[in-house]
Amino acid sequence: DTREPVTVIGLGPMGQAMTTALLGAGHPVTVWNRTASRADAVVAKGATRAATVADALAASEIVLLSLTDYQAMDDILSTATDSLAGKLIVNLSSDTPQRTVEAARWLSDHGARLLVGGVMVSEELVGTEQSYVFYSGPRDSFDAHEATLAVLGRPDYRGEDHALAQLYYQAQLDIFLTSLAAYLHATALLKAAGVPEPTFAPYATEMFDMVSYFLRGIAEQLERGDYPGDGASVTMMGATADHIVGASDAAGIDATLPRAVQSYYHRAIAAGHGGNGWPSLYEVIRKR
Template sequence: AQNTPVTVVGLGPMGLALATALTEKGHPTTVWNRTPEKARDLVARGARLAPSVADAVAASPLTLVCLKDYAALYEALGPVGGAAAGRALVNLSSGTPKEAHAAASWAAERDLAYLDGAIMVPPPLVGDPESVFLYSGPREVFDAHRSTLASLGDPRYLGFDPGLAVLHNAALLGLMYATMNGFLHATALVGSAGVPAAEFADLAVNRFLPTVVDATLVEQAPNLDAGHYPGDLGTMEMNLNALEHIALACEEQGVYTGQPRLMRDIAAQAIADGHGGSNYLAVFEVFRKAAA
């Protein structure tokens, strides 16, 4: 319910966005930050600045922690004592699955319910009902606080393993950076012949990209699970040939060759592993093996 009290620990750009959205939606909001001056605007909007982090966590059934990393979490929340026992913490700081597991144990030792989370949007989109927030940890903790979490966006529960939220975050951000780099590198390559980014972007993003990253990848996903890569419409050998030409074109044009060479090497590895006649999706086997 929108009158449920919430605490926000951490008032960087993201913590400020969280606390602002909660205040605007009517939640009595308590905040704490190492640098208390950052709470000034929030207090003017009706939030309460707690005198200590222990007071902040004790003030609400749910505390959202949004700090730089897990080290900052331990540093900031170290002074939280028994007065906060029984409260729930949702940690939205960036980290790794191992760090999330350690934080879940840390919270259990202090009798705090714990969810790990990840925010999949930038600060200006916090509070939009479409904005995806990922959570993992005990289902009952998620269910107990779901309606409060819904004030921030679209809360998605991923499972009991507390590492799942940051694992999905790393995977999705990896996808984002690979896609952004693909676009930027392509733009640099045509730019070497004087083509302005403003001209290329329409062709690349509006016309070409939707033919590559689309629902057919979703349709193909069961084949990834099954390890089934029929090469009848195009083989890995054919793709390696294309990748060689991309790397050579970059060399000729004097643009960065590291990114295309890496992609070429991945396809070459797939062929060395016996996937020369498979379709391109068989590079999934290279990625999977390195991850094991």
């Protein structure tokens, strides 16, 4: 069978991993990177180095971008706008939903289409079973190239609105970044009392597993706006939030993150949710 040619622009860790996966699946891959030497490793594996951005665009109908942000896309593609017509630009770079929507308009003005992607795994997992990627943008473009995109990881199409893939990506990273910071804060709290980091690690893992258990049925409560107070009430959990801030201050460690959480509880109690379940914090969060 003949695999469609793919162009990859941007050869940071992610772009290199994607190029390697595509080559492994038998796709001819043309690459371009601002710092040309960063292409050496994938060229050694069989990728073709394009001398210019225009050459890179000319090589394939489907062009993957793996860049720091959307500004990098503007910087690169504005040097070759005459070569954009008819291309499907699949931008797998992170940025705000607003920038994503603007980029779709700009590309459309130059006769190209934008499919937005959010890769949900780190570079070493690209192309493996665990890998999945959110996409949004024109459905027909997604359908036409789904088999190629599947090489990177399970494609998860979220809708026509270009912002959606970026929003799903950010929602997932919102959970991820906050959870990782909480883990570091908790570790520092114990370290201040002399507990070595590896001693706490298995307990942290147990808590991460338990969090998903606590989420069962919560989305339905949030959707209904009904927060039964049985079990963990806002007053009870809010007292614990106060204690974590107190313990952090006493330990002399940074308490920015627990203070933010404490603030949610205080404001939920002030709004009359003290007897409700902790999911009622949602009311405080949704109405800034």
